[in-house]
Amino acid sequence: MVLVLGLYDRVQMKSRLERDFYPLEAVFEKAGLEKQSDQDYTKAGLVPWSVHVDADKIRKNGYRFPYAQSEQDWLGRIYLPKESLEASLGQELGHQGTELVLTSKSQDLKQVLATTRLIAHAGGTMREAGFLSAYSNSLQALKQNYSLGHRIFEFDLNLTQDGRLAAVHDWEGEALTSQEWESAKTSDKANRQAQYTSLFWEDILKQMEVNPDMIVVTDTKVQSKSQAAIEEQYRILGQAVQKFDPALADRILVQLYKPEDYTLVEELSFFKHYILTLYASDLKEEAIAKALVDKPKIVGLTLPQKDERLTDSLIDQIHAQDRLVFVHTVDGFATLSKMLNRRIDGVYTNNLLAKDLELYQAVLDSQKLNFKLKLATTKKFLW
Structure with a gap:
């Protein structure tokens, strides 16, 4: 029975990881944060971190990282979007199976x-x-x-x-x-x-x-x-x-x-x-x-x-x-x-802001697509 439950848990976790939802507590633990309560975490260092998790955002030392969705698994563990967790930690998240991988962002x-x-x-x-x-x-x-x-x-x-x-x-x-x-x-x-x-x-x-x-x-x-x-x-x-x-x-x-x-x-x-x-x-x-x-x-x-x-x-x-x-x-x-x-x-x-760059890229991609469509139409007409 224990083996069946363990397998079920891993399957459920992997499914969420593949949808870019990561277990909050496990991620914070891997990042060196210590749990103080259900919502509060700390990290020692040259400058200590104080992290609080609200229903719609993560707060860290006065910085705010919103998220629109969260999930809870059968054991009550909270899963948050990968993007928001990465932003709050300043690191990149990944996984190998159900093993979490946390790495520094590019230093180039x-x-x-x-x-x-x-x-x-x-x-x-x-x-x-x-x-x-x-x-x-x-x-x-x-x-x-x-x-x-x-x-x-x-x-x-x-x-x-x-x-x-x-x-x-x-x-x-x-x-x-x-x-x-x-x-x-x-x-x-x-x-x-x-x-x-x-x-x-x-x-x-x-x-x-x-x-x-x-x-x-x-x-x-x-x-x-x-x-x-x-x-x-x-x-x-x-x-x-x-x-x-x-x-x-x-x-x-x-x-x-x-x-x-x-x-x-x-x-x-x-x-x-x-x-x-x-x-x-x-x-x-x-x-x-x-x-x-x-x-x-x-x-x-x-x-x-x-x-x-x-x-x-x-x-x-x-x-x-x-x-x-x-x-x-x-x-x-x-x-x-x-x-x-x-x-x-x-x-x-x-x-x-970054959204302005995203808009620029979207406009650029649209222009490229329209050009390809016109080119394809022209070739079809010539043939």
Whole structure:
């Protein structure tokens, strides 16, 4: 009888797994989470996880992962959609028979950039009733946009008076001290009532620990700064990662502002991936591709979307070097479509979400299908 029940249980479980429903408790246990109650789980680490399972969503450290359906088996075990469980854990789920398999997502940063295509600019827009707040670089913006599907985040970073990197696009006047910034509330210039939690670079690293698939692009501002200040920013950036968790360097893309920065940052020996951004550079089109040749860790470059240097010829040259081309900042579907049709690999955006990419792909697939149907009709008519 026991053998029959065991076989029945495995058959039932395998059927659900094949429909992409996974047993919640078993998945969490495999991910290292400890059950505290029927709805609450925790995980120890550099940054502890606190997970709560509601009837329609999983909540983790302020992040939300909704699901539309759940199932319960004959033993009362809860099964949730694979997609929602993967999103909450930042890992990939699979199975071999009824054996669960949990693996890290791809650490090939260039491949992730090429397939994800969207970089949430300044942490992404904070969406509130009747108001969109961009450029906040805030904890709330990060949590909201990660919950909405973003996985790659750009943050603006500026030095405080006492040498810490604060997530702020620019100081309005004199730089604050770290103590002043810690107690400050970031706000939107167009709406002073919108106030959010300010971040330091170390706080962003903590959020990367909570989200194992989160990638960060740094924007340490260089305009109107001395070379010494620029070097200090890179040094502080790297030292914080080394102190907190060196493995995070695999998921950090450091923006360089001129080709010569490559040697400088390489000498610090902190980081593995760079992207050359040209908004502060007067480098001519014909010199851009040449400047990348002996710099293998630069995975790509980014330019303003209306930059006159962004020609088809330049895109061809960068792709010929097996590197990516990004543009900033794109917030409309029409512009997104235009850029992707030009073979741009991705965009920095305040407002766009993964669903916008899905819509673009659906339109593209529809156009391809219509073309095939017209071609087939034409051939039939000719015959």
